[in-house]
Amino acid sequence: xxxxxxxxxxxxxxxxxxxxxxxxxxxxxxxxxxxxxxxxxxxxxxxxxxxxxxxxxxxxxxxxxxxxxxxxxxxxxxxxxxxxxxxxxxxxxxxxxxxxxxxxxxxxxxxxxxxxxxxxxxxxxxxxxxxxxxxxxxxxxxxxxxxxxxxxxxxxxxxxxxxxxxxxxxxxxxxxxxxxxxxxxxxxxxxxxxxxxxxxxxxxxxxxxxxxxxxxxxxxxxxxxxxxxxxxxxxxxxxxxxxxxxxxxxxxxxxxxxxxxxxx
Amino acid sequence: xxxxxxxxxxxxxxxxxxxxxxxxxxxxxxxxxxxxxxxxxxxxxxxxxxxxxxxxxxxxxxxxxxxxxxxxxxxxxxxxxxxxxxxxxxxxxxxxxxxxxxxxxxxxxxxxxxxxxxxxxxxxxxxxxxxxxxxxxxxxxxxxxxxxxxxxxx
Numbered sequence: 001x002x003x004x005x006x007x008x009x010x011x012x013x014x015x016x017x018x019x020x021x022x023x024x025x026x027x028x029x030x031x032x033x034x035x036x037x038x039x040x041x042x043x044x045x046x047x048x049x050x051x052x053x054x055x056x057x058x059x060x061x062x063x064x065x066x067x068x069x070x071x072x073x074x075x076x077x078x079x080x081x082x083x084x085x086x087x088x089x090x091x092x093x094x095x096x097x098x099x100x101x102x103x104x105x106x107x108x109x110x111x112x113x114x115x116x117x118x119x120x121x122x123x124x125x126x127x128x129x130x131x132x133x134x135x136x137x138x139x140x141x142x143x144x145x146x147x148x149x150x151x152x153x154x155x156x157x158x159x160x161x162x163x164x165x166x167x168x169x170x171x172x173x174x175x176x177x178x179x180x181x182x183x184x185x186x187x188x189x190x191x192x193x194x195x196x197x198x199x200x201x202x203x204x205x206x207x208x209x210x211x212x213x214x215x216x217x218x219x220x221x222x223x224x225x226x227x228x229x230x231x232x233x234x235x236x237x238x239x240x241x242x243x244x245x246x247x248x249x250x251x252x253x254x255x256x257x258x259x260x261x262x263x264x
Numbered sequence: 265x266x267x268x269x270x271x272x273x274x275x276x277x278x279x280x281x282x283x284x285x286x287x288x289x290x291x292x293x294x295x296x297x298x299x300x301x302x303x304x305x306x307x308x309x310x311x312x313x314x315x316x317x318x319x320x321x322x323x324x325x326x327x328x329x330x331x332x333x334x335x336x337x338x339x340x341x342x343x344x345x346x347x348x349x350x351x352x353x354x355x356x357x358x359x360x361x362x363x364x365x366x367x368x369x370x371x372x373x374x375x376x377x378x379x380x381x382x383x384x385x386x387x388x389x390x391x392x393x394x395x396x397x398x399x400x401x402x403x404x405x406x407x408x409x410x411x412x413x414x415x416x417x418x
Contacts, residue, residue, distance in 0.1 A: 048392045051402075055394035062316010062398075135345035140315055142348060142418045145374060146393050146401075 001129045001197050006073035009130065018189040019130060019198055020074050021092065025187065025237060026121075027067035028093035031083055032245070033114060034060030035252050036101055045104050056111075056147050063143075066136050073132075084256035088241045088249060094183040095236045096176060098245040105158055105165065106172030112151035113176065113214065117183055119148055120209045129197035152217060159221025166222070173226060180229035184210065187237035269301040269335055273308070276334035280326045283319045284397050287361040290323060294353025297344055306331055306339045311349035314398040314418070351417045367400065368414035378414045380405035388412075 003009050009016050037057035044050045068079035076082060097114065101107050122144065125137035158169040184207045186193055193199045215225055234240040277296055282288045290296060290310070297309040308327055312320055324341045331339040351370035354362070359369035368378035379386045385407035392402040393416075400413045 048402075051392055051396075052394040055398060058318070059314070059316050059398055062314065062318075066315050132345070135348075136315070139312075139345050139348040142350070143314060143316075143398070145418075146416065150393050 002131065003129055004131050006070070006075075006132070009074060014192065015196055015198075016074060018192045018196055020071060020076055021187060021189045022193055022198060023067050023071050023074075023133075024090075024092040025094075027064045027071065027082070028091050029097055029114075029118075030060045030067070031064035032091070032093045032248065033097040033111075034058075034064060035248060036097065036099075036107075037111075039101055040107070052150060056150070059143055059147065063140050066140070070132055070136070080256070081260065084253045085260060088245045089239045091236070091239060091241060091245060091249075092187065093236050093241075093245075094185075095179045095232055095234060095242060096183050098236070098242060098248060099176070099179065100244050100247075102175070103168055103172055105168035106175055108151060108154045108158060109169060109172040110176055111147070112155040112217075113180065114183065115144065115148040115151050116213050117210050118144055120206050120213070124199060124201040124206060127200045129200065133198070155217065156221045159218075159223050162222070169221070170223065173223065177226050178230050179232045181231040182234070182236050184229075185231075185235065185237050187235070269306070270299055272334045273299050273301050273306055273331050276330040277308070277327065279330050280323065283322045283326075284399075285362065285365055285367065287365045288358055289361075290327070292355045292358030292361060294355060294358070295323075295349065297346065301335070304337060306335055306337060307342070308339060309342050309344045311345070311347070311353075312343050313349050317398055349418075351415060354415075362415055366412065368403065368412060370415040370417040372417065374417045376417070377403060380408060380410065381412055381414075382410050383408040 003015065009019055034057045037053045037060060040053040041050055041057075044053055064083065065079060068082045071082055072079045096110060099110070119141065122137045122141040126134055126141065128134040128137065155169070158165045184203065186199065186203055190203060194202060218225055234242065274291070277299075278289050278291050280290045282290065282293060293313065295310045295313060297311045300307040308331065310323070310327070320343065324343075327341050328339045352372075354370065362369045363381050366381060368381045371378050377388045377390060380388055383405060385405055387406045388403045389406060390401065391404045391411060395402045395413055399416055399418075401416050402411060403414050404411050
């Protein structure tokens with residue numbers, strides 16, 4: 001089903017609800033990871049990575065803004081309030097993006113694994129029946145290419161270097177893996193999301209595409225495949241999160257809460 | 265009459281520069297998607313270069329100010345994604361102006377490295393895919409040993 005704009009989407013309440021829940025997932029994934037990226041400013045192991053992570057943070061937050069704007073058009077309220085004013089229980093990001101940054105190698109592993117998923121998801125969304133989303137996906141995917149390229153280069157480099165670099169990368173992957181499965185889910189609206197052709201590809205097919213891309217790169221990085229990622233007990237897509245997100249939201253919303261009505 | 269007004273709008277748009285690259289106008293960047301100059305309102309539709317570019321709001325304000333003072337009627341500026349903006353939209357003049365600002369113009373493909381804007385040598389390396397703004401990368405010329413910025417192909 002092709003839906004041209006927000007006005008048309010608002011004409012069908014079931015469609016609107018399924019669409020908004022999904023847009024929260026997309027927006028919150030990018031905003032939360034973008035915030036984690038920004039935390040590397042001044043802390044990354046080399047200056048070039050300070051620059052890279054700041055630039056990537058700006059892209060991710062910009063992409064989140066695009067999705068929050070779509071939500072605003074669907075009657076969900078002001079984009080700024082959606083980004084900064086919602087509590088942890090209302091957030092729909094995957095658990096893996098809210099984890100504290102931890103080790104640099106873990107950050108690289110998380111970003112690489114996320115970027116491949118984001119690419120697979122955006123490739124599917126280019127054909128979304130919700131036209132504004134399809135248009136945004138076509139644009140965003142061209143920018144994401146550089147993130148993927150950067151992270152894959154580091155991922156291979158750390159693995160191939162062996163020694164401490166590889167050990168730390170392996171440790172990062174082990175830490176991420178139990179939470180990773182949540183990333184590939186779409187919450188309780190999944191079936192309707194596909195039925196309404198907002199997401200025009202079966203989620204199982206998307207996961208398979210992700211694994212097909214990640215496995216050869218892990219092999220090239222001389223890493224063992226840890227098996228299909230597990231599903232954590234909590235589901236970020238259902239609003240069930242860890243303490244790490246509460247802390248992130250506290251820090252991110254500190255200025256906003258001083259004067260929520262301020263114009264920037 | 266309306267054609268005349270549209271000409272005024274287009275002239276005014278030529279005066280709006282990219283706040284991050286002041287030698288380059290938004291027309292040369294290929295950001296202008298459409299112009300509709302009506303009797304009571306001018307509607308300008310722009311294509312964002314990068315979705316998260318912080319200059320977009322500044323450009324919107326500059327377009328409103330410049331077009332309104334040129335035509336004397338209210339201006340509505342919209343960003344559209346009807347088709348994705350790509351670096352192929354930058355005009356030949358725009359490429360020259362980028363180079364004169366010290367930024368190598370974008371190559372046709374994302375994996376190609378630009379020649380050095382200072383000495384012209386093709387022997388350049390990627391220093392960092394990310395630079396001072398979302399649209400720029402940092403390269404290094406192995407001949408004249410000069411780091412330089414290049415516009416990323418998207």
